[in-house]
Structure formats: C-alpha cells, structure tokens
Amino acid sequence: MATQNPATGITGTTVPAENLTKKTRIGESIIQGILFICGAISILTTVGIVYILGTESLNFFTRTNWSDTNKRVIVDTSAATTVLETAESGSPVAVGDTIRLQDEIMLITAIDGTLVSVTRGLEGTEIKEHRAGITLERASQVNPLDLITSTNWTPQLGNFGMWPLILATIMTSLIAMFVALPVGLATAIYLSEYASDKARSTLKPILEVLAGIPTVVYGYFALTFMTPLLRNIFGDQTVSIFNTASAGIVVGILIIPLVTSMSEDALHAVPDSLRQAAYGLGATKLETSLRIVVPAALSGITAAFVVAISRAVGETMVVAIAAGSGPKNFTLGEDSLFSYILNPFESAETMTGHIVRISGGDLSYDSIDYNSIFAIGLVLFLMTLSLNVMSRRIVEKYREVYE
C-alpha cells in the first residue's frame, strides 16, 4: 500500500510492524536448560558432600560408645531384680549412667556401695537373665570439647583429641609454605619481569611439568630421596625415616608451580604503563618490580598464596607415604615441646594421611573409626573453607583495578 508523506511529499510503502520481541528458539532453550542442569549438578554435588560430611560427623558426636568398666556382676541376675550386686573392682559407675549387660540396656537410678539399682530393659531391649561374672559396659558419647582439649587421638580407646592430627597438618603445611612461597614468588617475578620472552616460554612449561606429576610419585620421592638427603645432612639419629620435614618440603616443591603460575599471571596482568611510568621517574628494574608491580599485583599473589596453602593442607598422598603412619599423641608438660611435639624430624600423621590410612583398611560401616574420619573431614573442610573465604576477602580488599 503506497502512502505519501504530506510534509515532504515522498511516497513510500508501509510495511506492517514486525514483532521484534524475543522469539523462542527451541534449540537454545534446550542448551540453556542443559547448562543450567550442569551448573545445578556441580552445586548439588557440593551440597551433597557437605551434607554427608555433616550427617556422618553428627553420627560421630551422637553415637553411643560402649566401654568396658571391668566391673563384674557377682550374683546371677533374674529377670525380676532391679538391684545388681557388683564387684568393687573396675572403674566406678555413677547415678544417671546408662549401662549395658550383655544386650540389655539399663539406667542407674541409685547406688549403695556395691549395690546398683537400675531401670531395666531400656530402648526396647529385652529383659533377660544374666549370669554372674559378666562385666558392665558403660555408654559414653564423644564430647566435642575433647576435640580441642585432649591431645591424644585413639578413637578405639575413646580418646578424641584432634590436636596431634591438626598439628601435623599445620607443620607440613608451614614447611611447605616456607619452601613454596619465597621460591614460587621469586620465580614468578623473574619470569614476569626479568626473563626474555624466549626464556619464559621455555622455563614456564618446564616448571608446569612439576604440577603434572602424580602426587603419589612425589610421595615416594620424599621417602626415597628427600628423607635420605635429610638424614645425610642432620644425621640418622635426628631424622626419623618417616618425618614431617621431608613430607613438607616435597609438598612445597609440589605447589611451587601453582604459586609461580598464578603469581606470574597476576604480575603479567599489571599494565605496562605503570612500569614505563616508574622507569620514567628513574626507578631501576628492581625498584619497579618490587615497589610498583608486586604491590599492584598483590591481590592476585595473595590469592595464589591462599590457594597454595589450601592445597598444602589438603595434600594427601605425599604425607600419607612420607610423614608417618600413626598420630603423634603427646601429653602437654610431659613431652618436650621442641624436641618432640613440634620436632619436624619426628614422624606424625596428618589429618588427610590418617583418613587415607584408616579408610584403606577393612573399615566396617558405623564403627567408631568410620565415623571419626568424617569428623576429621569436616574439620579439614572448615579449615580450607575459611582459607578460601579469607582469600576472597583479601582479593576484594586489595584489588587494584586499572583502566
């Protein structure tokens, strides 16, 4: 249909207005859906892991552990009696304790010398006759305070102090940090600021080979190379075959490429104009690198450090192989602080190493050992989570945005 514009006199054809709103394209929405599902799966997986960790750890804290009191019932008990005649020997029981005689669970209501009054047949257990000579078992639960107040980790014996494991983890991680952070950062500065393009393109892939080697190989590297080296330097008497120093150093070597790679990326991202400006003000290359570029890239470098620390804390195979195969239980005040508890040349078992060793054996479901590894896992998770949160905070706080 031809129309004419009355003002200009130009004639044209009018076209019906096209609908420009979004057209539904079936293929696209399917793809979107798939992408959403993928994202949801990864989030749900994380949630699932946290859920399992939580519930299993809860089991650990709420489960009833039966420990033998070595106190015998010295007279046969019929189904009708509510007073048990017990021997004097064995560990004492108290009013309010839940006890177990064979399969029958009872609650102690009163104690008169060796006579113990009980309510019988609790928790749906069958009231039965019991012969003399059977020992009482007392119910106990894991006290969450034990985790941080006790210094002895032997779950089968009812000792739940997590310090030996935590200390070992902290020690290996610290040693790894002392190796990886200075070396990694210095390497990153060299590669980013000093090395020629050719040198960088050769050296960086070589360093990244270190990251591609399976950690179990690093474990045997620690055991068959680093430990003998340390023993040669410090003496066989000083250095145990399994020790945290060797494991820590090798974990450090393992994360050097991580620190280097991430820090180098951060340094490289600093705009060249900053360097040029520094040179223009008469700064030397060193001054430019350390006073201009490194501070500018600080958030990236810090992020690299924190990721590296998380990696060191969570590192498993190296410490499982080289650090030791038993928690280094200690008693504060009795054991020397520096020659035993914090001695890096003694063997110790880290949290991850302990989980690997315990779950590598024949572990029956719902045993105390089984539950305990989830509690360790939860603590480990909290440690790495707080490190990650910290790294985000640091990154946000020190981020410098250019252009």
Added chain:
Amino acid sequence: MTDEQNYYPEGAELDEQIQKRHRGGTFWRTLFQASTIIGILALTALLYNIINETFGTVAVQNRVEPDKLILDLAEDRILNAPNTDSSENDNILVDSLDDDPYGISFFGYAYYTENSDRLKLLQVDGVEATAENVANGLYPLSRFLYMYTTEEVLLENQAASIYLNYLLTNINREIGEIGYFPVSDSTLSASQIAWVQNSGFDLQPGQWATISPAGLEGNVNIAGSSTVFPVADAFADLIAAEGFAANVDVQSVGSTAGFRAFCVDETADIATASRPIQPGEYQTCRDNFLRPIELRIGIDALAVVVSEENDFLTDITPDELALIFTTAENWSDVNPAWPDQPINRYIPGADSGTLDFFVETIFPAELETLSRETLIQILQANITVGRGRNLERQQRFFADGFAFDDPDLFNEACAGEDPPTGCTRRVRDLENVYALVNQEIVQPDVMQAWTLVESIFNQEEIAAITAEEYPYAELEFRSWLTPEFLVTPQSSTPEFAGVRTAILGSLWVVAITILFSSRWGSRRRFTWKSMRLRTG
C-alpha cells in the same frame, strides 16, 4: 645542613649511588634466577630419582637350578631305558657285566682297579683314565672329592683342625693307594690356603706347615659321601699311627645327609662330599650362621667298562654314551659298524652320586635349547598335578591330549556349561612353556637390588657383597620398566609384577572424568588440545 627531601646527589656521589642501586639490582636478579633454578632442580632430582630406581644391578638366585631339571629328566630316561639293570652295589654290576659281551657299565675307578683282570676299560674321547690325564682335566668323566668345614670348627676344635692339616699335607702321597687320583699342585695349595686363612695359625697364605698331631685329644666327627669315606677312614688310621689320640668318627651316609649333619644338626665337624655343595644347601648353612669352607682333596674318575669278551669297543664318545644309555636299543643303532645285538645296561642306582655325576657330564644341555615337549615333561615332573591342571585350564599344552589331566575329566570340563578358557584358547607355544618353567620351577629370585648410580660407581662393592652373601646368585643389569611390565597383570612377586590392570583402571577413570568435566561441564567444545590433566 641538607634538606633530605630536596637533596639530589651529584657527581661522584651520584655515580656511587647508581652503582649501589645496580649492585642491589644484580643481587636480587640473581636471587630470582636462583629460585627458578631451584624449581628446575627439584624436577631434575625427581626425574633422577625415578630413573635411578628404575634401572640397576640385581643379584638373581634361582630356587632350582635349570641344570638340575635337565639332569633329573635325563636320569629318569636312563633308569627307564630297556634292558637296564641298576644296583647300588657295584660288585653286582661287575659280576653281571663279566660274562656279557654286549653289556656296558660305569662306576668308580676304584672298582675297576680291583677287577681290572675281568673287565675292559674304554677310552673316552680317546683319552685313557690315567693319573696324569685326570689331574690335567683331560679325562671328561672325572670329579673332585670335597671336604667342607667352617671357620668356627677350625678355631674351636683343634683336633679337627690338625686332622685336616695332616690330611692336606699327605693326601697326594696316599690317595693313589686308596684308588683315587691326586689333585694338581695348584688345587692342593688353594685348599691349603683356605685352611691357613681360617685356622688361626700364624701363617701367611702360601706358607704351609705340618703340625705334629702327636698327643692331641678330642673328637673329630666326619660324615658324608660313601665315595670319600675310604679317604677319611684311611687318614683316621694314618694319623692315629702318628700318635693322634683324638677319637675320629667317620660315617658314610651320603653327601646330602652329610651336609644336613653339618649345616642343620651341626653334629659333624667335617662334611665329605663327592659333589660341590648345592646353592640350597649353602643357603641353609648361611641361615644357621655357618660359612662352609671348601677343600678339594682328590679326584675320582668314572670308569666306562665292558666285558673282556667284548671285541668291538675300545673308545667311546660322550655323545655315543648318551645314546647308549637312553634311546638306543641295539648296538647298531649307535654305530652301524657295531653288532646288531641289544645293549645290556648295568648302572649304579638312582640314589648314588655316581649316576648323578655321569648324567651331569654326559648330558650338558641348556634349558633354552630344549624342545617344547621336553619342557612340558620337566613341568610334569616338577609341579603338583593340581597346579598343572590349573595351568592347563587356563591354556592347553597339547591340542589333542592332556599333560596333567585325565582326558575324560578334561573333555567333561570342556563340554560343561561354563568351559574354562583352556578349551578355547590356542595351545601354549614354546615361549609360553619356557616362561612357565622359569616362573613355576626355576623361580629366579631377586636377592638384592641396587640403584643405577650404585650400579655404576660401586661395581666392585656390589660384586663383593654378592660373592659374600649370595654366592650362587648372578649379577645382571635390569630395567624394571620393560614392555612386559606394561602388559602383565599385578603379582605378589615383584619380578613378575606388571601394571596392565592398573593402567586400564586409570584409563577408565580418566575416560569417565573427561566425559563429565570436559564434554558436558565445560562451555568450551571439547578438543584434545583443551584437555589438561591435573592430578592431585
């Protein structure tokens, strides 16, 4: 006073400051470079460590010597050959052979000398058994006679020590009388040096002193070979005549029992033997903290004899002997010139060291050169039927027969619902059977392993340790990473272990990971280039 804020150095001061800043710069630059090098060094150390542990010298000792397998087999064939009479009593052999023109026999030289009027001694390879030929090692059928003792005995039992001193002084003069051959002078002085080094007497190796045995008291217990018995016994009489007051007890129980009394029960001070101590026996001794000292005291020669009435034989070769005592039925089968008459074989019994020795000399063969059938025979003789059946169910030995099983049983198994793999897979080839013999019977054990660096720089020390600790072990250079390592499944013995199953497992995990993380999880299209394996 200068204002710090606005002070700018000039001239020499400026130059100095610039230089200082440059020096600082160089220092830090070096430090940064050193850090990079540390990382690369760590990688180098890691690779070095892996390579160092992957290659190296190993001391390998066989559980069963391959030679022994072949000898057992040959001995079996000799004993089961037709027209064969065997007896532990050599006199019966002599009597039977006496009037049999088509008979042949072999036994200790001493018995021939006793009956030389009735028997005809054959030359072997054209060499006659004379004292000279035997001592030179020219006569093939000769063997050393041994005595074994230990350092502890020599130091603590003076009577035994002096007895051996007397024996080593006079042996070459007396042994001819007893019916054996003397050893060469160098062999005798080697035995004397062994005595000197371990007896605690103030002598240098090479020196020899005869110590008077007169008036010495104590006990000397000697046990072992019946072949050496006449020697030990004769010397007991000889030394007693010199005024030796100790009680010498010589027992003839056989070489093997002698070693048992010597190493295990420790009731014998001296073990006598007509063969060298075997690796297993040596190891038993070492397990009991004894180190046997070997003394070679004489040579026994086997006489291959025929009847005086035999008119066609004067010389014989080892190859002919091998045929005569095993597969040949008639003399003409061996040599067409000989009569077409059945061979009558008279041989010492299976328990005698003489038969062992004969077999050992006549049938030298390498395990590698044996045929598939012979190897299967060795397997049949040396592994349990149960194990054999098990192997046969995995893979057959013969297409039309069964090595370990009753044919009916095996047919039944193959006709069943779930037939074993042995029914369908092709039969084992020579290589496979050889590997089985090696793995099931010979069982080469790695006694000790050294790293590559040790293997290169401490060769002498390794050889010394091996000679001291594992004298029957052989040193060989081994790469633990071999093509077989990649394709064999895991095993509880490191020598036969491989990583095939582990590799397959890893590939499986990698495949599933790729499927989940790269194909669907990543927005980028999956390419091999984009794939980066991260381990941890």
